[in-house]
Amino acid sequence: MNKPLRRVAIFCGLLIFALLVRDNWLQFVRADELNAHPKNTRVRIERYANERGNIIVDGKPITGSVDSGDEYFKFKRTYTDGPMWAPVTGYASQAYDANQIEKIEDGILTGNDDRLFFDRTLAMFTGDKKKGGDVVTTLNGAAQKAAFEGLGKKTGAVVAIEPKTGKILAMASTPSYDPSSFAGYSRKDEKAWVALEKDKNKPKQNRAIREIYPPGSVFKVVTAAAALENGKVKDIDAATDTPEGWKIPLSSKEMVNHAKGCANASLKRALDISCNSVFAKLGDDVGRDKMVEMAEKFGFNAEQFTPVRSSASVYDKNADRGGNALSSIGQFNTATTPLQMAMVTAAIANDGKLMKPYMIDELRAPNVDLLKKTEPEEMSRPVSQENAQLLQQMMESVVTNGTGGKADLNMDGVKVGGKTGTAQHGDKNAKRPYAWFISYAKNAEGSPVAVAVIVEDSAGTSREDISGGGLAAPIAKAVMKAVLKTRG
Amino acid sequence: MSVVTNTTTIGAIEAPSRRNTELALLAFAVIIPVFAYLNVGLAMDGKVPAGMLGYGLGLGLLAAVAHLVVRKWAPYADPLLLPLATLLNGMGLVLIWRLDQSPRLIATSMNRFGTFSPDAPSQMMYSAIGIAMFVGVLLLLKDHRVLQRYTYISMVVSLILLLLPLVPGLGADVFGAKIWIRIGGFSIQPGEFAKLVLAVFFSGYLMVKRDALALASRRFMGLYLPRGRDLGPILTIWAVSLLILVFENDLGTSMLFFGMFVIMLYVATERTSWIVMGLLMAVAGAAVVGSTASHVKSRVAAWLDPFGCLETATDQNMLNACDQMTQVLMSFGSGGILGTGLGQGNSDLIQFAANSDFIFATVGEELGLAGVMVFLLLYGLIVERGIRTSLAARDPFGKLLAMGLSGAFALQIFVVAGGVMGLIPLTGMTMPFLAYGGSSVIANWALIGILIRISDTARRPAPAPAPSPDAEMTQVVRP
Numbered sequence: 027m028n029k030p031l032r033r034v035a036i037f038c039g040l041l042i043f044a045l046l047v048r049d050n051w052l053q054f055v056r057a058d059e060l061n062a063h064p065k066n067t068r069v070r071i072e073r074y075a076n077e078r079g080n081i082i083v084d085g086k087p088i089t090g091s092v093d094s095g096d097e098y099f100k101f102k103r104t105y106t107d108g109p110m111w112a113p114v115t116g117y118a119s120q121a122y123d124a125n126q127i128e129k130i131e132d133g134i135l136t137g138n139d140d141r142l143f144f145d146r147t148l149a150m151f152t153g154d155k156k157k158g159g160d161v162v163t164t165l166n167g168a169a170q171k172a173a174f175e176g177l178g179k180k181t182g183a184v185v186a187i188e189p190k191t192g193k194i195l196a197m198a199s200t201p202s203y204d205p206s207s208f209a210g211y212s213r214k215d216e217k218a219w220v221a222l223e224k225d226k227n228k229p230k231q232n233r234a235i236r237e238i239y240p241p242g243s244v245f246k247v248v249t250a251a252a253a254l255e256n257g258k259v260k261d262i263d264a265a266t267d268t269p270e271g272w273k274i275p276l277s278s279k280e281m282v283n284h285a286k287g288c289a290n291a292s293l294k295r296a297l298d299i300s301c302n303s304v305f306a307k308l309g310d311d312v313g314r315d316k317m318v319e320m321a322e323k324f325g326f327n328a329e330q331f332t333p334v335r336s337s338a339s340v341y342d343k344n345a346d347r348g349g350n351a352l353s354s355i356g357q358f359n360t361a362t363t364p365l366q367m368a369m370v371t372a373a374i375a376n377d378g379k380l381m382k383p384y385m386i387d388e389l390r391a392p393n394v395d396l397l398k399k400t401e402p403e404e405m406s407r408p409v410s411q412e413n414a415q416l417l418q419q420m421m422e423s424v425v426t427n428g429t430g431g432k433a434d435l436n437m438d439g440v441k442v443g444g445k446t447g448t449a450q451h452g453d454k455n456a457k458r459p460y461a462w463f464i465s466y467a468k469n470a471e472g473s474p475v476a477v478a479v480i481v482e483d484s485a486g487t488s489r490e491d492i493s494g495g496g497l498a499a500p501i502a503k504a505v506m507k508a509v510l511k512t513r514g
Numbered sequence: 515m516s517v518v519t520n521t522t523t524i525g526a527i528e529a530p531s532r533r534n535t536e537l538a539l540l541a542f543a544v545i546i547p548v549f550a551y552l553n554v555g556l557a558m559d560g561k562v563p564a565g566m567l568g569y570g571l572g573l574g575l576l577a578a579v580a581h582l583v584v585r586k587w588a589p590y591a592d593p594l595l596l597p598l599a600t601l602l603n604g605m606g607l608v609l610i611w612r613l614d615q616s617p618r619l620i621a622t623s624m625n626r627f628g629t630f631s632p633d634a635p636s637q638m639m640y641s642a643i644g645i646a647m648f649v650g651v652l653l654l655l656k657d658h659r660v661l662q663r664y665t666y667i668s669m670v671v672s673l674i675l676l677l678l679p680l681v682p683g684l685g686a687d688v689f690g691a692k693i694w695i696r697i698g699g700f701s702i703q704p705g706e707f708a709k710l711v712l713a714v715f716f717s718g719y720l721m722v723k724r725d726a727l728a729l730a731s732r733r734f735m736g737l738y739l740p741r742g743r744d745l746g747p748i749l750t751i752w753a754v755s756l757l758i759l760v761f762e763n764d765l766g767t768s769m770l771f772f773g774m775f776v777i778m779l780y781v782a783t784e785r786t787s788w789i790v791m792g793l794l795m796a797v798a799g800a801a802v803v804g805s806t807a808s809h810v811k812s813r814v815a816a817w818l819d820p821f822g823c824l825e826t827a828t829d830q831n832m833l834n835a836c837d838q839m840t841q842v843l844m845s846f847g848s849g850g851i852l853g854t855g856l857g858q859g860n861s862d863l864i865q866f867a868a869n870s871d872f873i874f875a876t877v878g879e880e881l882g883l884a885g886v887m888v889f890l891l892l893y894g895l896i897v898e899r900g901i902r903t904s905l906a907a908r909d910p911f912g913k914l915l916a917m918g919l920s921g922a923f924a925l926q927i928f929v930v931a932g933g934v935m936g937l938i939p940l941t942g943m944t945m946p947f948l949a950y951g952g953s954s955v956i957a958n959w960a961l962i963g964i965l966i967r968i969s970d971t972a973r974r975p976a977p978a979p980a981p982s983p984d985a986e987m988t989q990v991v992r993p
Contacts, residue, residue, distance in 0.1 A: 038901065
C-alpha cells in the first residue's frame with residue numbers, strides 16, 4: 027500500500043503548494059490593488075484614524091478634527107465657515123470620499139505621506155499619537171469674506187489673485203454648501219448629501235474654477251491686447267476705422283452696439299463704452315490664429331492646476347471668420363472660468379507677466395516644520411510691458427470715464443482698472459444674462475490684487491439692470507478694498 | 515516498512531522515543547502564543563493584558579497534561595503532532611480573543627442581539643475538553659486495531675451523525691447551512707465527528723474488501739475497470755455526499771467525505787481507475803447541483819468575480835456571498851507581505867463569522883503573507899506527519915485509518931483556506947484548531963489522538979520476533 031500512499035502524500039503536498047502559490051498571488055501580487063480598492067473601507071478608516079491636519083488661512087485653521095468615538099472612523103472633519111471656504115477646502119467625508127485640497131493633500135493631512143515618514147517613526151518611539159500635517163493656503167480671509175458676503179444670495183463666483191506672485195487671495199462660489207453637513211456617515215449625512223446632489227442650483231459645483239461661462243465684454247481686453255501686440259492698433263487714442271453697424275464676415279448680419287458713439291471710436295473710447303463693432307473688427311483684423319495664440323498665452327484652452335484642477339477655458343480654434351469676430355467680443359464659443367479672467371486681469375496688472383496661480387503656500391509637518399513651499403512661477407508673457415501699461419491706462423479709464431465707475435476705490439495713491447461685461451446666453455439670448463466684472467488695484471509698489479467677479483443670476487434684479495457695472499463691480503471693489511486694508 | 519524491519523534485525527537497540535524533543539517543541543508551542551497574546555494586548559490597549567498569565571498557565575497546563583499522558587501511554591508517538599496542534603490551538607485562541615476586543619464586532623452584536631459575549635473563554639473551555647478527548651483516546655484506545663471491530667457500527671453512527679441536522683426540532687439552520695444541531699443551549703456540528711467515525715468505517719470496510727475491489731476488474735483503455743457490483747460502495751458514498759449537499763447546503767462536508775473515500779479507496783486498492791471514476795462522479799455531481807441549487811450558485815458567482823458580482827448579483831443571498839468574499843479578499847490584500855501586526859488590522863470588517871469561517875483572513879491581514887505561509891506549512895506538517903505515520907504503520911487497518919484522517923485533514927485545509935483565499939468556491943467549513951467552534955476543536959484533538967496512537971504503535975519496537983527474511987520477497991509477488 028506504500029506506493030499509492032506516497033502518491034497521495036505528493037498530492038497533499040501539491041494541495042498545500044497550491045495554497046501557498048495562491049496566497050502569494052493574493053498578498054504579494056495583488057496586495058496594492060486590493061489595498062487601494064475603492065470598495066476597501068480601510069482607505070477611509072486610515073484617513074480618519076488619527077487627528078487630521080488642518081487647512082490654514084492667515085495663520086488660523088479653517089478646518090478641525092473631532093474625536094467622534096466611532097468604531098469605524100475615529101475622527102470627523104469639522105469646518106469653520108464651511109460654506110464660505112468650501113470652494114477652497116473641498117470636503118472630506120467619511121462616506122463620500124474627499125475632493126479639492128482635502129483630497130490632493132490627503133497624504134499630508136492624514137500624515138501618511140512619504141515626506142512624513144521621519145515624523146511617523148519618531149512618534150512611534152516617543153509614543154506620541156500620529157497626527158497629520160497642515161496645509162497653509164495663500165488665501166486672504168478678509169478678501170474671501172468680502173467676496174462671499176458680496177455675492178450673498180446671488181449665484182456667482184469670485185476669484186482674486188495677487189498679480190505679482192499668482193497667489194490666489196479669494197475664491198468664492200455661491201450658492202455654496204457646508205462640507206461639515208456630510209462629513210460623517212450617518213443617515214443625517216446621507217440626507218444632506220443627497221439633498222445637495224439633487225439641488226438644481228448645484229451648490230457643490232465650484233463655479234470659480236469648474237464652470238465655464240461666456241465672458242462677453244470682459245473678453246475685449248484680450249482682444250485689445252492682441253490688437254496692440256500684433257500692431258493692429260498703434261495709438262489707443264487714434265480713431266479706428268469702424269462703421270456703426272459693422273458687417274460680420276460670412277454673415278448677413280451687422281454687429282451693432284448698445285452704446286452710442288462707437289463709429290470710428292478710438293480703442294480707449296471703445297473699451298470705455300464697450301463697443302462691440304470695434305472689437306469684433308479688431309478680432310477679425312488680428313485673425314483667428316493670432317487671437318488663439320494670445321488667448322492661449324493667457325491660459326485659455328488648458329486646464330489650470332492650482333493645484334486644484336480648473337476646467338479649461340475655451341477660445342475656438344476652428345471658428346470661421348464670422349465666428350472668430352464674435353469670439354473676439356466674448357460670444358460664440360468663447361467660454362471662461364472666473365479664474366481665467368482673473369488671470370488675464372492679473373497679467374495686465376503685473377505689466378504683462380502672467381504668474382501661475384496657486385493656492386497652497388506651504389505644507390507643514392505636524393511639528394510645524396516646513397515640508398514644501400510653493401515658489402511663484404512665471405507662466406507666460408502674453409503682452410509686452412509697454413502694451414500692458416497701455417491696457418492699464420485703458421482699463422483705468424473704464425473706471426474713471428466709462429462703465430466701471432462703481433469699482434472706484436477713491437483711495438489716495440491707488441489706481442483701479444476694470445472692465446464690465448454683460449454676457450447674454452441661451453437660445454436667442456433668452457436667459458438672464460451674466461454680469462461680469464474684472465478689475466485690479468494698483469499702487470506705487472505694483473498691483474496687490476486682481477479680481478474677476480461673475481454674477482450668474484440675480485433674483486430681484488430686473489433684466490435691464492443686470493450689468494457688470496451695476497451688479498458685479500461693487501463686489502470686486504469690496505474684495506480689492508479688503509486686500510488693500512490687510513496690506514496696511 | 516523496511517525501516518522497521520532493519521531495527522528489529524539489529525536487535526535490542528530501542529528506537530529513540532523522542533519525548534524530550536516533543537517537550538522542547540511544546541515549550542515553544544506555548545511560548546509563541548503567549549507572546550502573540552501580549553502583542554495583541556499591547557497593540558490594542560497599550561498595556562500588558564490582564565489575562566496573559568491565566569492564558570499562559572492554562573495553555574501550558576493543557577500542553578503539560580497532554581505531554582505527560584503521551585509520555586506515559588504512547589511513548590513512541592510522533593513528536594511533532596502534539597506541539598503542532600498545541601501551537602495552532604493556542605494561536606487560534608489569541609486570534610479569537612483579538613476579535614473579541616474589536617469594538618466594531620461588539621457594536622454589531624449589541625445592535626443585532628442586544629448583548630455581546632466574548633468567544634475566547636468558551637474556546638478555552640472547548641480546548642480543555644478537546645485535550646480531555648485527546649487524553650481519553652490515548653487512555654481508552656490502547657490499540658487502534660480495536661476500532662476495526664466497530665466497522666459497521668461506525669457506518670451506522672456516521673450516517674446518524676450526518677443525518678442528525680435534518681431531524682426537525684434538533685437541526686438548526688444557521689445562515690442557510692444545516693450542519694448544526696442544538697441540544698440544551700449547545701450547538702454541535704456532527705459533521706466534524708462524522709469525519710472520524712467515517713474514517714474508521716472506510717478503513718475497516720476497505721481492509722476487508724480491498725482485494726475484491728482491486729483484483730476483480732477488467733482492463734479497458736489502460737484502466738482497470740471494476741465490476742458493476744463492486745461499484746456499490748462508491749455509488750453509495752457519492753449519493754450520500756450529494757444528499758448532504760442538497761439537503762444540508764454544505765458543499766465542504768460533502769466534498770470532504772467523498773474525497774476522503776476516494777483517497778482511501780485508491781490507497782487500499784492501488785487502482786488509479788478509482789481516482790478517475792471518483793473525479794468524474796464528483797464533477798458530474800458538482801455540475802448538476804451547482805447549476806440548480808441557488809446557494810451553490812451564489813458561492814460560485816462570488817468566487818468567479820467577487821467585485822463584479824457586487825453589481826450583477828441577482829438576489830440578496832448572492833449579494834451577501836459576494837460582499838463577504840470581497841471583504842475577505844481585501845483583508846488578505848491589506849495584509850501585504852508582513853501584515854499589519856496583531857491587533858492592528860481591520861479584518862473585523864468581515865463582520866459575520868470573522869472568528870470562525872473567516873479567521874484565516876485575520877491571519878492574512880495581521881500576520882501577512884509570511885504568517886499565512888507559516889500557518890499553511892504548520893498544517894502541511896501535520897498532514898506530513900500523519901502520512902508518515904501511515905507509511906510506518908504495520909497493519910493495513912492502521913495504514914488506512916492514518917491515511918484517511920490525514921487525507922481528510924489535508925482536504926479540509928485545502929477546501930477552507932482555498933475557499934477564503936478565492937482559489938475555489940467558498941464552503942462552510944472551519945480551519946481546524948484556529949477557528950472558533952467546540953465541535954471542530956474537540957473532534958480535531960480526537961483526530962490527533964488517534965494519529966498519535968497509531969504512530970506510537972508504528973514506531974514502537976516490534977515485540978514480535980523478527981519477521982522472516984522472506985518478508986521482502988512476498989512483497990514482490992504482488993500484482
